[in-house]
Amino acid sequence: MPYSALTPADRTAMLETIGISSADELFADIPAGLREKARNAFAEMENGLSELTIKRLFTSLAAKNTHVDSAISFLGAGLYDHYVPAAVSAIASRGEFVTAYTPYQAETSQGTLQVIYEFQTLVCRLTEMEMANASLYDGATGLAEALILAATATKRKRLLLPQNLSPAYRRVAQAYLQGLPYEIVEVAYDKATGAIDSQALQTELEAGDVAAVVLAQPNFFGVLEDAQAISNAAHAAGALLISVFNPLTLGVLPAPGSYDADIAIGDGQSLGLPITYGGPGVGLFCCKQKYSRLAPGRLVGLTVDAKGNRGFTLTLQTREQHIRREKATSNICSNQALCALVATIYVATVGASGLREAASQSFHKAAFAREQLQAIPGVELAFSGNNFHEFALKLPVPVAQVNTALQHAGITGPYALGTDYPELKDTALFCVTEKRTREEIELLADTLREAVK
Amino acid sequence: MNTPENLLYTQSDEWLKKEDDGTVTLGITDYAQHELGEIVYVELPEVGSTVAVGDSFGVVESVKAVGDLHTPVGGEVIAVNDAAPDSPAIVNESPYENGWLVKIKPDAEPDTSALLDAAAYTSYRG
Numbered sequence: 001m002p003y004s005a006l007t008p009a010d011r012t013a014m015l016e017t018i019g020i021s022s023a024d025e026l027f028a029d030i031p032a033g034l035r036e037k038a039r040n041a042f043a044e045m046e047n048g049l050s051e052l053t054i055k056r057l058f059t060s061l062a063a064k065n066t067h068v069d070s071a072i073s074f075l076g077a078g079l080y081d082h083y084v085p086a087a088v089s090a091i092a093s094r095g096e097f098v099t100a101y102t103p104y105q106a107e108t109s110q111g112t113l114q115v116i117y118e119f120q121t122l123v124c125r126l127t128e129m130e131m132a133n134a135s136l137y138d139g140a141t142g143l144a145e146a147l148i149l150a151a152t153a154t155k156r157k158r159l160l161l162p163q164n165l166s167p168a169y170r171r172v173a174q175a176y177l178q179g180l181p182y183e184i185v186e187v188a189y190d191k192a193t194g195a196i197d198s199q200a201l202q203t204e205l206e207a208g209d210v211a212a213v214v215l216a217q218p219n220f221f222g223v224l225e226d227a228q229a230i231s232n233a234a235h236a237a238g239a240l241l242i243s244v245f246n247p248l249t250l251g252v253l254p255a256p257g258s259y260d261a262d263i264a265i266g267d268g269q270s271l272g273l274p275i276t277y278g279g280p281g282v283g284l285f286c287c288k289q290k291y292s293r294l295a296p297g298r299l300v301g302l303t304v305d306a307k308g309n310r311g312f313t314l315t316l317q318t319r320e321q322h323i324r325r326e327k328a329t330s331n332i333c334s335n336q337a338l339c340a341l342v343a344t345i346y347v348a349t350v351g352a353s354g355l356r357e358a359a360s361q362s363f364h365k366a367a368f369a370r371e372q373l374q375a376i377p378g379v380e381l382a383f384s385g386n387n388f389h390e391f392a393l394k395l396p397v398p399v400a401q402v403n404t405a406l407q408h409a410g411i412t413g414p415y416a417l418g419t420d421y422p423e424l425k426d427t428a429l430f431c432v433t434e435k436r437t438r439e440e441i442e443l444l445a446d447t448l449r450e451a452v453k
Numbered sequence: 454m455n456t457p458e459n460l461l462y463t464q465s466d467e468w469l470k471k472e473d474d475g476t477v478t479l480g481i482t483d484y485a486q487h488e489l490g491e492i493v494y495v496e497l498p499e500v501g502s503t504v505a506v507g508d509s510f511g512v513v514e515s516v517k518a519v520g521d522l523h524t525p526v527g528g529e530v531i532a533v534n535d536a537a538p539d540s541p542a543i544v545n546e547s548p549y550e551n552g553w554l555v556k557i558k559p560d561a562e563p564d565t566s567a568l569l570d571a572a573a574y575t576s577y578r579g
Binding site: 324 | 494
């Protein structure tokens with residue numbers, strides 16, 4: 001078959017097939033004013049622009065962004081502004097790592113496989129889980145894969161997701177599980193503590209057929225759950241426990257393996273990855289070894305070659321994904337190699353003591369900030385539960401109003417929880433990492449005090 | 454190739470033994486284990502599950518291949534050989550004895566007309 005680019009006749013045929021008269025109609029959802037603007041911009045570039053002009057154009061566009069180096073960030077809600085030592089990007093940008101993607105003949109790239117093996121090892125050590133895969137796209141898809149694994153392993157259909165799990169994760173799970181015969185059931189949170197409502201959880205467990213209970217530690221409100229109690233309740237009902245963790249917090253918090261999580265997933269963004277407008281992150285996926293055959297993605301193993309030399313190889317990836325595709329429990333055959341590489345270098349660079357330090361400073365600085373902000377008249381803690389490095393405050397004025405004032409002071413303000421939780425109107429989720437200084441926290445407190453007057 | 458006289462065989466290299474109590478025991482043949490090479494993984498059904506004629510009741514994976522196991526009889530799985538998933542090499546070492554895979558209680562008198570006897574299987578694979 002000859003290859004030819006799209007001809008006008010091809011276009012017409014395609015448009016007729018879907019019953020529209022012009023390609024423009026495909027973009028009807030975009031406001032007409034914006035389409036007009038884009039058309040004009042393209043028209044201006046009709047004859048191309050010089051390199052210098054392009055550079056100026058993009059520099060001016062980039063300057064419009066607010067980023068973590070141009071404003072003091074107290075925003076978390078899933079992506080965290082931690083310090084990344086300069087060595088991390090210097091090492092990650094070395095030529096040897098440029099093609100970090102696993103090649104199709106994977107074993108020819110021993111260096112890439114070794115990095116992934118080390119990544120898996122450090123994720124296992126951090127989480128105290130028996131196995132970790134080579135990574136997934138992000139934490140949210142990791143959760144969706146974990147839910148499918150749990151349903152497959154238990155041959156049960158109901159998956160319990162707490163409402164205090166990240167709304168983004170819940171939406172991804174809903175989208176990902178479309179068409180599968182499973183039911184996602186939301187479990188209420190305790191309005192006073194912000195933790196999972198244990199009574200509501202018990203009721204859903206007693207309703208039966210529960211494949212998995214999901215627990216976010218810390219949860220979306222920054223509140224710490226009684227992980228061991230939830231784990232026990234899940235296991236008593238024959239369900240698996242899926243722990244959604246933030247790897248950086250494991251410098252201080254008990255690891256998912258220590259409270260007997262069957263599957264543990266998280267986003268590795270907090271391990272040295274920049275926020276970059278929301279991604280990419282890197283999905284950390286761990287489980288008990290008995291579920292290794294059902295785990296998504298790929299796994300790198302340590303082996304010896306014909307001469308007895310140490311070598312690395314892809315294991316457990318051929319069976320379902322290549323030769324038994326109809327039996328596959330996941331269609332994820334790849335991994336997020338470059339981001340996993342960065343996370344590996346970050347952890348190797350800061351070491352166990354560096355992780356503990358970052359986690360511990362985040363915790364203590366958040367506690368200090370919470371104390372300062374809570375003391376402001378009209379501001380009160382939204383939940384009584386213990387926090388890690390995020391906490392929710394009920395404000396006397398809308399969060400958007402406060403954020404405008406903070407923005408003027410050079411601060412990226414908190415997340416408005418009312419966006420996803422109508423009952424949490426005027427409730428703001430603050431995040432404080434080890435990067436924040438006492439002066440910055442005091443500036444936040446002073447600005448907030450004025451803004452809520 | 455070891456092909457015991459007292460067993461029946463499928464063209465997909467499973468063996469079947471009719472027990473005195475009316476149940477049947479299934480496994481894979483010596484030919485199959487030899488062709489597969491070193492077996493590294495065995496997946497078996499749950500006791501109490503039911504299978505129909507021709508169903509896949511498990512998986513055997515070796516270092517070079519993977520295959521579904523198909524049952525020539527339908528019925529209830531009344532026992533599985535836990536030793537096989539625990540140490541898959543047992544299927545290589547003793548495919549007809551210690552390496553048996555499942556016992557099925559047939560839901561009807563098994564139709565064995567399509568199965569091969571030892572002589573026929575030997576000439577089929579010989």
